[in-house]
Every structure is written in structure tokens, then in C-alpha cells.
Amino acid sequence: MGSYFIRRIGFIIITLILASIIIFSITQFLPGDVAQVILGQFATETAIANLREELGLNEPLHMQYLNWAGNFIQGDWGNSLVSRMPVRPIVTQRLVNSAMLAGLALLIYVPLGIVLGVIAALKRDRLPDQMITGVSMAFVGLPEFVSGLLLISFLAIGAGWFPANSSIDPDSTFFQSLPYLILPAITVSLTGLGYVARMTRSGTIDVLRSDYVRAAELKGLPGSQVLTRHVLRNSLLPTVTIVAMGIGWLLGGLIVTEAVYGYPGLGRLLVYGIQRQDLPIIQAGSMIVVAVYSLSNLAADIIYGMLNPRIRVD
Amino acid sequence: MLKKLMFLAVLVLVSGMLLVSCAPDAPDDPVEDDEPTDAISEKHGGILRSAYYAPTNMDPAFFGTVADDWIGKQWGDFLVYIDEQNRPDPSRSLAESWEVDENALMWQFNLRQGVVFHDGKEMTSRDVMFTFDRLRDPDVGAATVGLYSNIVEISTPDDYTVVFELENPNPDFLFDLFDYHAVIVDADNDDFATNWNGTGPFMITSYSPEDRIVFERNPNYWMTDSAGNPLPYLDGIETIFLSESSAQVEALRGGQIDYLIYLPTEFIPMLEADPDIVVLEAPSNTHYALRMRSDEGPASDVRVRQALRLGTDRASILEGAVDGLGTTGRDTPIGPAFGDFYLDVPELVRDVEAAKELLAEAGFGDGLDIVITTQESSPIPAIATIWREQMAEIGVNVEIQLVPSDVYYGADNMWLEAPFGITDWGARPTAQPYLDLAYVCDAQWNESHWCDPELDELAALAAKEMDRDERIRLYHEIQEIFIERGPVIIPFFINNLWGASADLKGMEPTSILGTAMDLRPVYFER
Numbered sequence: 001m002g003s004y005f006i007r008r009i010g011f012i013i014i015t016l017i018l019a020s021i022i023i024f025s026i027t028q029f030l031p032g033d034v035a036q037v038i039l040g041q042f043a044t045e046t047a048i049a050n051l052r053e054e055l056g057l058n059e060p061l062h063m064q065y066l067n068w069a070g071n072f073i074q075g076d077w078g079n080s081l082v083s084r085m086p087v088r089p090i091v092t093q094r095l096v097n098s099a100m101l102a103g104l105a106l107l108i109y110v111p112l113g114i115v116l117g118v119i120a121a122l123k124r125d126r127l128p129d130q131m132i133t134g135v136s137m138a139f140v141g142l143p144e145f146v147s148g149l150l151l152i153s154f155l156a157i158g159a160g161w162f163p164a165n166s167s168i169d170p171d172s173t174f175f176q177s178l179p180y181l182i183l184p185a186i187t188v189s190l191t192g193l194g195y196v197a198r199m200t201r202s203g204t205i206d207v208l209r210s211d212y213v214r215a216a217e218l219k220g221l222p223g224s225q226v227l228t229r230h231v232l233r234n235s236l237l238p239t240v241t242i243v244a245m246g247i248g249w250l251l252g253g254l255i256v257t258e259a260v261y262g263y264p265g266l267g268r269l270l271v272y273g274i275q276r277q278d279l280p281i282i283q284a285g286s287m288i289v290v291a292v293y294s295l296s297n298l299a300a301d302i303i304y305g306m307l308n309p310r311i312r313v314d
Numbered sequence: 315m316l317k318k319l320m321f322l323a324v325l326v327l328v329s330g331m332l333l334v335s336c337a338p339d340a341p342d343d344p345v346e347d348d349e350p351t352d353a354i355s356e357k358h359g360g361i362l363r364s365a366y367y368a369p370t371n372m373d374p375a376f377f378g379t380v381a382d383d384w385i386g387k388q389w390g391d392f393l394v395y396i397d398e399q400n401r402p403d404p405s406r407s408l409a410e411s412w413e414v415d416e417n418a419l420m421w422q423f424n425l426r427q428g429v430v431f432h433d434g435k436e437m438t439s440r441d442v443m444f445t446f447d448r449l450r451d452p453d454v455g456a457a458t459v460g461l462y463s464n465i466v467e468i469s470t471p472d473d474y475t476v477v478f479e480l481e482n483p484n485p486d487f488l489f490d491l492f493d494y495h496a497v498i499v500d501a502d503n504d505d506f507a508t509n510w511n512g513t514g515p516f517m518i519t520s521y522s523p524e525d526r527i528v529f530e531r532n533p534n535y536w537m538t539d540s541a542g543n544p545l546p547y548l549d550g551i552e553t554i555f556l557s558e559s560s561a562q563v564e565a566l567r568g569g570q571i572d573y574l575i576y577l578p579t580e581f582i583p584m585l586e587a588d589p590d591i592v593v594l595e596a597p598s599n600t601h602y603a604l605r606m607r608s609d610e611g612p613a614s615d616v617r618v619r620q621a622l623r624l625g626t627d628r629a630s631i632l633e634g635a636v637d638g639l640g641t642t643g644r645d646t647p648i649g650p651a652f653g654d655f656y657l658d659v660p661e662l663v664r665d666v667e668a669a670k671e672l673l674a675e676a677g678f679g680d681g682l683d684i685v686i687t688t689q690e691s692s693p694i695p696a697i698a699t700i701w702r703e704q705m706a707e708i709g710v711n712v713e714i715q716l717v718p719s720d721v722y723y724g725a726d727n728m729w730l731e732a733p734f735g736i737t738d739w740g741a742r743p744t745a746q747p748y749l750d751l752a753y754v755c756d757a758q759w760n761e762s763h764w765c766d767p768e769l770d771e772l773a774a775l776a777a778k779e780m781d782r783d784e785r786i787r788l789y790h791e792i793q794e795i796f797i798e799r800g801p802v803i804i805p806f807f808i809n810n811l812w813g814a815s816a817d818l819k820g821m822e823p824t825s826i827l828g829t830a831m832d833l834r835p836v837y838f839e840r
Binding site for chain 2: 037038039040042043044045046047048050080082083084085090149152153156157163164165167170259260261262264268269271272276281
């Protein structure tokens with residue numbers, strides 16, 4: 001177990017290094033020039049050349065990368081090229097915001113999705129199953145800018161229960177932010193719920209068909225015990241993967257939801273950085289997202305092993 | 315096992331949230347801390363909450379967007395302020411008075427005394443000279459180098475006097491001094507990207523690149539209202555950056571912001587129906603020029619250009635594309651927002667038969683096929699679609715080529731090359747730049763490739779004419795040329811639109827200066 005863990009951490013570090021190289025290379029191919037973006041289309045050539053020099057954009061590419069990487073490892077994430085502000089406090093603050101939203105969304109859609117998925121599996125092909133499957137599929141297909149704007153018009157502006165905009169104050173605590181988090185969390189839950197419910201349903205159906213479940217039933221175990229002891233811990237395996245992937249998506253990929261609600265999360269920061277070719281912001285933000293993806297996958301594999309001892313993690 | 319696991323998961327989540335909720339317990343908003351300043355008058359107090367797009371550059375020399383401009387007008391002042399009726403207003407300017415010599419070459423500005431920057435330093439002629447020298451310095455490279463190339467020298471006879479020596483007379487000089495880059499800055503500032511030490515009514519207390527900007531009231535601001543009370547009335551401004559216009563509008567409808575400085579026309583009917591919101595409107599000179607290449611192709615024949623103009627129904631384009639929120643054009647770039655300079659003639663009446671006849675005379679009696687290059691950004695595709703239907707009736711078959719705006723204005727300069735195109739032209743404080751930039755023969759952006767020696771001559775005279783009546787006459791003559799043989803169809807001039815909560819008072823919509831309304835006299839009615 002210990003050596004497995006160390007090996008996996010090693011892989012994550014390699015992943016991060018590769019990802020940083022790939023992201024750095026891709027940004028070099030973005031059309032336009034950051035100095036031009038900063039100074040605007042009417043600035044003179046001299047001004048643009050001066051700024052390029054000042055920003056270190058005239059150095060060879062590999063030197064630019066190594067400078068960035070060396071500083072990054074030492075905790076100096078650099079200054080935003082556009083606003084000249086230190087990147088680290090900005091990125092970490094947006095990460096905290098994204099974590100709050102992700103935490104709430106997971107609390108909503110994971111338990112609900114599991115319960116609905118199990119119900120659908122138990123009532124397979126009957127009305128409850130058809131309703132759960134149909135409705136959750138419809139939500140998965142509904143774009144977030146549609147569901148988000150609908151929720152805003154009915155629950156925020158119509159009923160007045162929630163704020164219509166979620167631009168939370170940078171200093172506010174989780175509980176101060178909570179009213180602002182609910183609508184965006186519901187919006188992303190509508191998408192996440194369908195995946196969890198479907199995975200749980202198919203996992204549960206497979207397990208229900210298995211011999212050991214039949215044996216448990218035949219030996220006279222009550223239905224509820226069969227479900228909790230024998231079915232669930234096996235049927236949840238695929239769900240764990242879906243949830244782990246969901247964490248990465250929630251932290252860095254909520255571009256549309258964050259834009260519709262004006263929520264200051266990591267996804268919106270990344271889009272801002274990409275639009276302005278602000279390399280330090282793009283690099284730091286995407287490193288965080290890659291790290292979260294890798295760590296949540298690692299966590300998923302460990303939980304896998306706990307749920308199913310046949311999968312060895314050594 | 316499973317129960318344990320679930321328990322563990324919940325434990326981790328809950329403790330994680332507690333951690334998150336406890337951690338960033340930073341001090342409260344500085345603006346709220348200042349609460350006990352007793353209200354000076356009943357108009358004083360309150361934080362204006364607004365929403366807009368994020369700025370692109372915070373250094374005045376490199377302002378590029380409306381957001382940059384708007385932010386600059388809060389923390390900065392101008393040597394000369396141009397008012398809502400498009401007149402220089404010394405009472406709102408850093409220059410108390412000014413005079414020009416008889417040759418219109420030496421402009422002397424007498425500065426207001428006792429004006430201090432946010433850091434307490436007094437603003438003097440040295441700061442004014444520094445500001446404009448920086449803006450015209452090719453090594454700094456601001457977009458204003460061309461605008462101020464007519465300045466020979468700036469001198470400061472004393473602390474409160476600035477003299478500008480010009481190469482040629484410029485009747486629009488006062489307007490040029492109100493260019494949005496010309497925020498008067500501190501000559502001792504060494505980093506304009508992060509230090510916004512101005513003399514303006516509000517001071518920036520925090521700025522977070524894609525999230526928000528917070529201003530607080532400048533307690534030492536020099537301006538007072540008519541009762542002698544200090545301005546501004548508001549305690550501060552908090553602007554959140556929202557990249558989606560629908561999110562901006564929903565925040566206004568939901569009561570989370572009080573003021574929106576830009577509104578797309580499609581939201582207006584919904585907002586007008588809301589009793590808690592007022593919509594403010596003012597005509598502007600922003601227009602969408604449907605321009606025709608006049609040096610080659612079918613539109614090089616003036617009869618074709620006139621036929622297309624006769625076949626166009628401007629009112630229905632205005633109605634269909636922007637819900638009628640504007641005024642119809644006369645196919646000249648000088649619109650009604652310019653007051654006396656505008657030639658007020660009746661709108662051209664659509665005449666399908668006359669248009670067909672002209673086309674037949676020009677040899678296109680059997681029909682004409684054209685391609686119009688159109689940007690994807692609203693409302694341009696709507697303009698193109700309605701126009702295509704109108705053209706079909708006079709026998710012109712229009713194919714619409716839709717491209718993103720950055721391609722239209724991109725490296726290939728499609729907007730300067732395509733045979734027909736629709737180009738958006740923003741509001742400018744004076745009429746002259748439209749002619750100089752796009753319509754004289756050797757204009758940098760002569761997108762219609764039109765070259766009319768008579769127009770060139772009149773435009774050159776108007777550029778230097780200091781006598782207002784004579785200048786009006788020249789501009790009217792120029793507009794007659796556009797109407798008789800010009801290269802553009804300008805279906806309408808769009809209105810500037812603002813949304814505000816009903817208790818916000820003191821706003822005066824501006825006709826010409828874009829969306830940066832003066833917030834100094836704005837207050838909440840209680």
C-alpha cells in the first residue's frame with residue numbers, strides 16, 4: 001500500500017510537469033500577442049516592443065518556461081501580465097470559492113443521485129424507473145445557461161427566494177456565501193445528478209443479477225440487508241469514478257455556470273486569463289485543476305479498493 | 315464498512331467546509347467601516363452597486379474599452395470637461411478658464427487652485443504638462459500620439475498656468491483635451507498600471523482583475539453642488555465584473571445592483587415593464603455604416619449606389635434590428651446628436667420603381683448579385699437580413715457572408731477590402747474624425763474607397779475653421795455631397811441606454827460621450 005501510494009504520487013508529479021509543458025506550448029500558438037492585448041490595437045510599435053522586453057517575452061521559449069517553473073516550485077507564481085498583480089492570492093481565493101460551490105453541489109447531487117439510481121434499479125422498467133431515467137436524462141441535456149437563467153427568473157426574480165447574482169464578496173465566509181451558492185449549486189447538480197443516477201442504476205442492476213445476491217436472498221436475509229450489505233458496496237464502484245471526475249469538472253470547468261451567475265470561481269478566472277493571454281494566470285489556474293483531477297482520481301482508486309478488496313492497490 | 319465510509323465522507327466534506335468558512339476571515343469592507351461619517355446633507359451617502367465588463371487596461375495612456383474609460387472617469391478629472399449637451403463646462407474642469415489667441419494657435423489654461431490628488435499632493439501645471447507629454451510621446455506609444463501631433467509645445471509659466479502651442483488652428487481642441495485617455499495623472503507616479511493617484515471624485519480601494527472594483531468617496535474633492543455641499547454625494551461605488559449581459563440585467567432585476575451602464579436593446583421591453591427600474595436613453599452618433607466600395611465593382615457607378623439607397627427602408631431596419639431605439643439616418647456620418655452641425659433634411663422616401671429604373675440605366679435591369687460581409691455581433695446580422703429582403707424587391711440579390719468581428723477587423727483587413735460591408739462606428743465627441751478617418755481620399759480607414767475632391771477640400775476647411783457659423787455651413791455642404799453621391803447607407807443612429815433602480819436620482823444621460831455618465835451629482839432618494 002505504501003509503495004503504491006508513493007508510486008501514484010510520483011505519477012501525479014509527472015502528470016503535472018507534462019501538463020504544464022503542454023499548456024505552455026499551447027498558449028504559444030494562441031493567435032495574437034500579449035503585449036498587443038495589454039496595450040490595445042492602436043498602441044505604437046515602440047510601445048509594444050518595450051513591453052515585450054519588459055515582460056521577458058523576447059527570451060527563448062525554453063528559458064521562459066524554466067523561469068516560470070523554477071519560480072512556481074518555490075511558491076512564486078508570478079504576477080499577472082495584464083493587471084500586474086500577484087497571481088497566487090488571486091488563484092487561491094478563486095480556488096476556495098470553487099471548492100465551496102463544488103462541496104455544496106456534491107452534497108446535493110451525490111446522495112440524491114445514489115438514492116434515485118437505486119430506486120430506479122429496484123423498480124427497473126416500471127414507472128418510477130422510467131420517470132427517474134427520463135427526467136434525469138432531460139436535465140443532463142439541458143444547457144447550463146438555459147437551466148441557470150430559468151432558475152434565476154423563477155426562484156430569484158419571480159419568487160424572490162435567492163439572489164439573482166452570485167458575485168460573492170471576496171472576504172465572505174461559507175455561511176455568508178451560502179444563499180448565493182444555492183442556485184449555482186442546483187444548476188450544476190441538475191447536470192451531475194443524471195450521471196450519478198444512471199451509473200448507480202446500471203451498477204445496481206448488474207449486481208442484483210449476480211449469484212451472490214441470489215444466494216443472500218435464498219438464505220433468507222431481509223431485502224434491506226441484502227441491499228446495504230451485498231448490493232450497494234459493489235454497485236457503487238462505477239459511481240465512485242463518476243463522482244471523482246465530477247470534482248475536477250466542478251473546480252475548473254464550470255465556465256458557463258460561473259458566467260451566468262457572475263460567480264468568482266476558478267473556471268471564470270481561467271477564461272479571463274485565456275482571453276487576455278495572461279500566461280501566469282493560465283498556468284497557475286490549470287496546474288490547480290490538473291492537481292485536483294489527479295488527486296481525486298487517486299482518492300477514487302483508494303475508495304475502490306476499500307469497497308472491493310478484490311481490486312488490490314499494492 | 316459502507317456506513318463507515320459514508321460517515322467518513324460526510325465528515326471530510328463538513329470539516330472541509332468549516333475550514334473554508336473559517337479561514338478567510340479578513341477585515342470587513344473598508345467602505346462600511348467608515349459608516350459613522352455623519353451625512354453632510356440628505357443627498358449624501360450610500361454605495362452605488364453596478365455591474366459591467368472587466369476592464370482591459372487600467373493605465374490611462376492605454377485605455378481601450380468603455381470599461382477602462384468609465385473607471386478612469388471615476389478616479390480622474392480632465393483639464394476640460396465636455397457636458398451632456400456637448401459644450402465645454404469650466405465648472406466641472408480642472409481648468410477654471412481658458413483663452414486662445416487670435417491666430418488660434420496659443421491656448422492658455424488657468425488651473426483651479428487647491429485641487430489635491432488622492433495622496434494629498436497638490437495638482438499643478440507640472441502634472442498637466444506631464445499628462446499630455448506622456449500621451450504624445452512616441453516612446454510611450456499611447457493611442458493618442460496621432461491625436462496630439464498638432465501640439466508643438468506645452469509650457470508652464472507658473473504653477474497654475476498651462477500653455478499649449480499648436481501647429482495649426484483646431485476648433486475641436488477643447489474636445490481633444492477631453493479624450494478618454496487624458497485623465498490628469500500625478501507626474502511623480504512611477505507605475506500607472508497599479509497606482510491610480512488621480513484628483514477624481516472617487517478613489518480605488520480594491521481591484522480584482524476579473525471580479526470587481528471598489529471605489530470610496532474622495533473626501534477632499536474640489537467640486538460642490540449649487541448649495542455649497544461637497545460632491546460627490548455617494549459614499550462609494552462597487553462594480554462587479556459580469557461577462558454576460560443577461561447576468562448583468564438579471565442582477566439589476568433582482569435588486570442586487572442599482573445601475574447598469576450599458577444595455578443591449580433586446581432587454582429594454584422587459585426592464586421598462588419593471589416598476590422598480592428606470593431606463594434612461596439618449597441619442598448617440600453610434601451607427602452601423604453599410605458601406606459600398608466605390609472604386610470597383612457595381613457600386614463604383616453612382617447610379618447603383620443611389621438605387622440601393624432608394625430601395626432601403628430605414629425605419630423598418632431601425633424597428634426590426636433594435637426595436638426602434640434610435641433615430642433614422644440620412645446616409646451621412648454626421649448625425650442629429652451633433653446639433654447645429656447636423657443637416658436636418660427629411661428622410662429619404664423609399665421608391666422601389668425609381669430604384670429599379672436607376673439600376674436599369676446602370677445596366678443591371680436584369681438584376682444584380684452582390685455579397686455583403688457582415689459581423690456576427692448583434693444587431694448587425696439583423697440589419698443585413700432586413701436589408702436583403704428590401705433589396706430583393708428592387709431586383710438586387712444579396713448574399714450575406716457572416717464572419718466573427720475579430721475576423722472582420724482581423725489581419726486580412728476584410729472590412730477595408732470587401733465590396734460591401736457593415737461596419738460599426740462608435741460615438742465620438744466631434745464630427746471631424748469620421749470624415750478624416752473614413753471618407754477623405756487618403757483616409758487611414760477609407761473602407762468604401764470613395765474619393766471625392768470636393769469633399770476633401772470642404773473637410774480640410776472644416777477641420778481648421780474657428781468660426782462656428784462658417785463651420786456649420788461647411789458641414790452642411792459636406793452632408794449634401796453624401797446625400798447626392800455618397801458611399802454609405804446609414805440606416806439609423808442607435809441610442810445610449812442605461813438601467814437604474816428607481817430611487818437613484820441626479821443622472822443626466824449624455825448624447826455623445828458614450829456611456830460614462832457623470833456620477834458626481836448622483837444620489838439615492840430616501
